Amino acid sequence: MNSHSDTSSTDPIHHHLALDRIAHVTLRVGAILAQSGASVRVVHEGARMIASGLGVEVMGMRSGYASFEITLERGRATITRMMQIGPHGVNHRLDFAVRDLAVRAAAGGMTPDEIEADLDRLVRDTPRHPWWLVAIATGAACAAFGRLLGADWLSFAPMLAAASIGQALRHWLLGRRVNVFVIAAIIGCVAATLGGLGARLAGSGTVQLAMMASILLLVPGVPSTNAQTDVLDGYPTMGSARAVWVIMIMVFAVTGLWLAEFVLRIQM
Missing domain, CATH: 3.30.1300 (Pantoate--beta-alanine Ligase; Chain: A,domain 2)
Incomplete structure (x- = not known):
């Protein structure tokens, strides 16, 4: 039984x-x-x-x-x-x-x-780094990339400060569930404006490069890599979706940069 x-x-x-x-x-x-x-x-x-x-x-x-x-x-x-x-x-x-x-x-x-x-x-x-440490590290990375791209030393501190403020603002906006594309436009405008204005006040001769370097934190490196990896691994639908997301982020980031150029009246 x-x-x-x-x-x-x-x-x-x-x-x-x-x-x-x-x-x-x-x-x-x-x-x-x-x-x-x-x-x-x-x-x-x-x-x-x-x-x-x-x-x-x-x-x-x-x-x-x-x-x-x-x-x-x-x-x-x-x-x-x-x-x-x-x-x-x-x-x-x-x-x-x-x-x-x-x-x-x-x-x-x-x-x-x-x-x-x-x-x-x-x-x-699972531990996370404190937001302020991430912000400072992000700012240092953007400033270092700015130097690699040809920005002068006078713009280094403004780039570091602008990108750090941009990362801190992004952390705050993400915590309030603001749309990620809107965030990209906001950070693009704020960080580029602060970086360009700071570089100009410091007497830098590479203000435009300082503006661009200040928004490098918006470049979606991991999603970009995953998009390519997914396509190569035989998942073109997911890879394409990630690629579209990357493109949209960059479009909104460039929109923010354009607004910052308008504010500072800088012609590329």
């Missing part, structure tokens, strides 16, 4: 709910990786490792810019689920922490609840 546990394990409803739970945690791992700046190949591999560790087979995955879909199979049961992906960003610490979790889960011995608890902990406790 079968025990109660044996009956529940073969119950179709119980089996479906268990598969649904696995699909949810697998999707969540993929979504967090995507939001942290991972390429589609990494997202799919992370989700596949989680599914494998939980004893199910991945029949198919589809990554969109705003959603992630997966189809799982165990025995004769299959399930297809989709999850929304939040705003894309760059968080390498969280990215690699979730990758490590996927490796541990793939070895087996973890339940969906344990994996999700670890995900919650990583999202909550």
